[in-house]
Amino acid sequence: MKKRLISVFGMLLFPLFLIAQQRVIVDTDIDSDVDDAGTLAMLYTLHKQHKINLLGTIVTSDDPFAATCVSAFNAFYGMGQLPLGFLEGQSSLKNHSRYTRQISEEFPHDLASWRDAEAATHTYRKLLAESPDHSVVILTIGHLSSLQKLLQSSADQYSPLNGKQLVEAKVRKWYCMGGLFPEGKEANFSRPDPASTVYCLANWTKDVVFCGWEIGQQVVTGDAALKAKLPREYPMYRAYELYNNFQGRASWDQVTAFLLSDEASRYFELDNAGSCQLQADGSNRWIPGPKRNQSIVRFKSGVNVQEVAGQITKLMLGKDIPVNSYIPWKGKSVDFSHGPLVVSANKRFLAHTDGTPFFYMGDTAWELFHRLTEEEIDRYLENRRGKGFNVIQAVILAELDGLDTPDRNGNKPLINNDPAKPNETYFRWVDRIIEKAAAKGMYMGLLPTWGDKVDKQWGVGPVIFNERNIAEYGRFLANRYKDYPNIIWIIGGDRNGGDTNFPVWNALANAIKSIDKNHLMTFHPYGRHTSSRWFHAADWLNFNSSQTGHADCCFDIFEKLIVGDYNKQPVKPCINMEPCYEDHPVRGKVCTSTTWFGDANTRQALYWSLFSGAAGHTYGCHPIWQCMSPAYTPTGNVLNNWYDDLDLPGAGSMIHARRLFERYDYFSRRPAPEIILTKQQAIGDMAVAIQGDGYAFVYLPHGNAVDVSLEALTNASILTLQWYNPRTGQYSFIADVPAKGGYQVKPESSGKGNDWIFVMNSKKM
Structure with missing residues (x-):
C-alpha cells in the first residue's frame, strides 16, 4: 500500500519554487453550503501572501444571487478587479441559499445582477489563453457544468484552440473537491449535473487530484473559534451567521484549497496508483491499478484533524491582509448614451433625457487647466473615475494668477489679457482635457472665469470683464x-452675485445660454451664501449651488442654505458646491494638528447636504483644488502636494453615498425630519433623516443614539432594519420588526469619525 502513496510535498515542490506558475482559477457552486465562503477567504489570503496568483472566479450555480455574492466577497477583500464568470445557458434560477441574497444586498459590489456577469466559458477561455x-x-469546489462547457467549447476570439486543446496547452493540474472514496455517492459528482462529472473525467488528460467527501468531513471549521476572531463587518461572518450561527461545519472545500498551501505536506499524501470509476448517476469507486493522471487525497498517519482545522481557520481569517475601504468604480463614470442632462420632472433632481437619474458627485480641481501637465491630468482623472466622481469642477481663467502665469505648456489663455482675443493654443489644451474627461464618462463643471476677473476682492485679478466684453x-x-x-456651466467663482457684479454675471450667463441650449447652468457663490440669493428667478439658472464653506460650522448653515433652497419656489434642484475641504485648515482657528478638516468632516457635510434635500454634492481637498506641488507657493496652510492626497x-468614502442613493428609488426621496423623535438643536452632531418610496435613512454624524419613528413608511407592515457604514459602504442586518411605534437607534460605535446610517426598508413579503 505504501508504494502507492506519494507526498503532497513532492506534488507542491515545483510550484512553490515557481510561484508565478501557480496561477489559480476557482470554480465554485456557492449557494447551498457555507464552505465555499470560507474557501474564497482562504484564496484571498494565499493570493496576498504571494503563495498563489488568483486569476478569476467561476460561479457554477443556479442561484441568482450566487454571482453577486462572490462579487461582494471579491470586492470586500480588495479583489474587485477579479474576472467573474457565471454558468450560462440555465433554463431557470432559484434562490435557495441561506446567505447569498443577504450578502449581495448588504455588501457593496459592482455586479448589478447575474445577467451582467460574463459567461463562465468566456471567462475560462480568456484566462487560460492569457496564461503561459x-x-x-483549476480548483473546482462544486459541480462541473462550467468545466464541461469549457472542454466542449470551440475556438473563439481568445484562442484558436478548442476547449480540450486549450486545457491541454495551459492547465498544469486540476484540484477537485468531489467523490467519496474508496466508493460512494457525493453531491458535487451526483447533483445537479452528474453527466458533467462523467464527461469531464472521461475527457480530462492532465493531472487531477480528488479530495473526497471523507477528508473534509473530518475537519470542522466555522465554529466558535472563528466567531471569536472574525470581525462582524466581514461578509464571511455574515455567511456563517446566517448558515448555522457558527455551529461548525465540515470543511470539504477548504481542505481542497488548503492543498495549495505550504503546510499541506505536513498533513496529507496522495494515492496515485489507480483511477476513479464513475456511474451515470455520479456515484464513484476508486479502482487500484497502474499509475495514471489521477490521485486521491489521504490523511497522513497520526494527523491531528483539529490542527488542520486551525491552519484552515488561520487562512480564512487572513488577519494580515488589508481590506479596501471602497470598491473602485467599474467602467465609465456616466453613460452619455442616456442623453443630455436636464432637471427631473419633479424639479428636485438632475436626470438624463431618458429619465435615468444623475447623482452629481463632484470633485474640485479649480487649477486643473492651469497647473497640471497632461500626464498628471491623466493620473488625476483616472483616480477620480475610480472613486465614482462624475463631475470635475475646473476654471478656464484660473484663480491663482491664471492670466499672467502660463500653464504647464507655456501658454496664457488670452492675448494681452483681452477677452476678445482668446489664445487658440490654450483653448485647444482645454478642449483636450474636456475630451479626456468625456472618455471616462465624466462631466466638466466648467467655470468660464474665476470671480477675481470680475470683482478682485481678495484675489490676484486683474479685473478684465465688464457687461459688454464678458458677453x-x-x-x-x-x-x-x-x-x-460633458459640460455643466458654472458661472461665478467664489464671489458676490449682486450689486455691481449682478449685470456682469447675468450677461455672461445669458450670452452662453443664447447659443448653448444643450447644457445645464448654475452659479458658484462666495462662502456661506447660495446662488438663490441673486438668481433664483433667472431662467438660465437650472439648479442652485451653495457654499457652506470652511469654518467650523454646525448644522445651522446647512439649514439656512440647503434647506432654504429646497423650500424655495419655484422648485429647483440644489447642490452644496463648496463644503469644507479635506486637509483644509479650519477657518478662524490657529492651524494645529487638530484644526484641519478630515474625512469625518467631509462625510458630515456630504450627508447633511443630501439629507437636507440636495440633489448631489461636491467634495474638495485643499492641496488638490490648487494643484499644489513644489513648483508653487501654497495658498493658505497646506499639508501636502496634490498627488499625496x-x-x-x-475622497474614498464619497462613492458610498453615490451607491447608496443610486440603489434606492431615486426621485421619491425627500427630507424627513419628523422621523427623528429625539429633540435636537442645530449642533455639530445633528441627526438628519430622509425617506423615499419603500425606505428611510437616518444619518448619525457621531454615532449618538436617537429615537426614531417606525411608522414613516405608510404602506409597510414589516421593516427590515440595517446599518449602512458610510466609511466602508457595508450593510449589516439588525432585525425585522413591525412598522409600529418608536425605536431607539444605537450604533455599535460612537464618537467623532464613527458616523452611521440607519436604514429602514419595507420588507418584501
Missing part, C-alpha cells in the same frame, strides 16, 4: 463647447 503554457491550476467671451465659449456631451479616506 502548463501554468494554470462676447460667453458667446465664444458657447459656440466652442455647445456640442460637447489623492487617496485620502474622505
